[in-house]
Amino acid sequence: MARLKVNGRAHDVDVDPETPLLWVLRDTLGLLGTKYGCGIAQCGACTVHIDGAPRRSCALPVSAVADKHITTIEGLGRNGPLHPVQQAWLDLDVPQCGYCQSGMIMAVAALLEEKPHPSDAEIDAAITNICRCGTYQRIRAAIHAAAGRRVSGARLP
């Protein structure tokens, strides 16, 4: 039995401690916004925040995150209708198929906490998620737009 704190709520889950966090979120807790893409931490579709830092949950054993604060895409906009990154994504109509965008938005939200006004080079270094539709041009524009309008307090505990 492991205790997880996800989006501000505690959950006791009965899973093998080696189970990757991704599958506990999706199949045990029913939080389906976090996606499976590769299982080897290459593509970033499964990105969540662990104590505020972006982590790829598909290769992260659930035993490693007990008692840490986990935020998923479902928890990102919790303090308001939309997180500034989501709002920028909406304004620029970023997604195509949309499957990678949960992970992309989580990665960008964490970047903006670290670097409120990232340069293009900083974006290149930090955002390594795969988008097979190739929405990168609009993602970059949306990151700059979100940086411009970012409000304080968007970060979750």
Place this chain on the structure above:
Amino acid sequence: MNHVANIDRRSFVASAAALGGGFALGFEIPFGGSGVARAQDRPPEINAWVVIRPDDSVAIRIARAEMGQGTLTGLAQLVAEELECDWSKVTADHPTPGQNVARKRVWGDFSTTGSRGIRESNEYVRKGGAAARMMLVQAAANAWKVPAAECTAENSVITHKPSGRTTSYGNVAEAAAKLEPPTDVTLKDPKDWKIAGKPLKRLDTPDKLTGKAPYSIDVRLPGMLYAAVKACPVHGGKVKSFDAAKIAGNKGVKHVVQVGESAVGVVADSWWQAKTALEALPIAWDEGENAKVTSASIGEVLKAGLDAEQAFVGNQKGDAKAAIAGAAKKVEAIYGYPYQAHACMEPLNATALYTADKCEVWTGSQNAEAALAATSEASGLPVAKCDVHKFLLGGGFGRRGRTDYVTQAVLIAKQVPGTPVKLLWSREEDMTQDTYHPITQCRLTGAFDANGNLTGLHMRISGQSILATLAPARLQNGRDPATFQGLNPGGTEGVFGYDIPNLLIDHAMRNPHVTPGFWRGVNNNQNAIYLESFVDELAEAAGQDPLEFRRKLMAKYPKHLAVLNAVAEKIGWGQPAPQGVYRGLAQQMAYGSYVAAAAEISVTGGNERDETVARGTKGAAESSVTSGNKIKIHRIVAATDPGHAVNPAQIERQVAGSMVYGLTALFKGGCTVKDGRIEQQNFDSYDIMRIAEMPKVETIIMPSGGFWGGVGEPTICVAAPAVLNAYFAATGQRIRSVPLRDHNISFA
């Protein structure tokens, strides 16, 4: 009864298979005319395409699949344009293929491949919108007891002009639904469009930002179990045996089942349990002779095809062989293009629930009717007792036009009756059991006369046919017409854009056992690389500028030339480039659209030795190149003339995204074969471009009207040759095989 049911199933299966092939359909597509089955659902369905609720909200039915290409929004715009409804009140609704069958295929074709979603259904969906508007207006006129001709409709409001009375669509929808549909419907001239043709935002964006958008991987049903599957990694191989007892005691494992002849599945309480148990399951395969095949052996087979006597002709004019034999100067080169995996971000999956008298499937499919046929076939139940519930697709790119994963899900569910089972392929399974972009080589030979005029071209393609494996019924006396995409003498899909007095384009078909498939852009991808790189080689041999050389050959193809001129002008062709920056360009006609690209790159050097991997694509005449070079793509200008532009904003995004697809394949892609199986298993060995490598893409949309071309695929194919031609300009090195990583060339 069984006999009747079987006929029903078989005939539908046959028709769905033909659909998947994309041939002209033998049924009439109605737009709500009399005789069409009408649903009795409430709120009022005006016709198959339009439902209007009392609060004026409008649900527009979309039959085609949304996989990111924006067809959902574009089709809704076309209906809304003729319906004259308030766009802010529009939502999309998705009928199932089972409903389509039950209603005599009122929604026409569901298949969403070949960039056909909008171009092939635009007329009947617009007529559906127009017919619904006419019925709404008639209903208001009836209520007011005035002639309908005195009433107008705009923004979901009907106005009786003489009296000034108004009412809303929601008020008259119920009465309109009871009227006889009109038989004579006139469509607007596109120049009068107010909703179509505008850069509107997508209807499906909001839920894609919060994790709420429904993909089939997210299906959860009461009591559902999870399945992982492994098929023989050598395509065509079979299961010999497996030792279920080894994993029977694993936590959560419920069933270990054979899935058809070629696969084994594990069903468990969670997918992670199923996947890890499957990995521990000893399976013996009967791999057959194909287990000896390698990329090198495939390469030898293809190479032999370059000289074969027998070949299928795709385009012929004059006598190219005689022109080459009598040439004052001859230019020859051999090119190659490898297998490529689709690698949709959402791995293939389907959820199935089987009972003795019903089988339901929940899945993302590019061809929901074919998925329904597969469900019927695998379950053994008639079509009327099956249905497929549609979802957004986490990428399709042609892969989700196949139904093998649906068949597997049903075959597993059938062994667990009454329990829904979600089958999800691991990424490794997804890459091992893909239907790959086919492998080919091509030898091009050009002939010049003594005056330096191009007198002949022979383009000999050797390699794999997609249709020979996936749809042999569509071969034409053994010839695969799809091989010649972009190289055809005429037609509306992909016309060869150069006027050369003696021309021969032929195909020596060589089919390795690795399953080929339709991969976004399909055969345009390699055909554009072969042709557009070689045209540059011919220009070089003739001592002419690549643009000027093309212009002389393209006078009879003004639409091809117009997009080429547009990218040349915008990139600044003919004017000095910045220091160290070099340019290349390419053009093609694909899926009914005219496309071109121009690239600006710079190259930084390295001196590492060429470590070319034998992929089966490296041509014999290819010289070894000094490599270790890094390419920085500064800009790509891409142009498309799709005839009509239903949503310019979405076209711009498809063009930008298609460059990523094409350049990923060029720089990083390529699947290799060893011991009969594809070696690449995941993104660590089959890498995808990231944001750091994304060039600036400038899109020119130049619809010239009068025809409907596709959008999702056409521009992919010009990305690679534009960059390869720029690379030659920069280095003097002609790269003739893909991917660039084989030449130790990478993104800067």
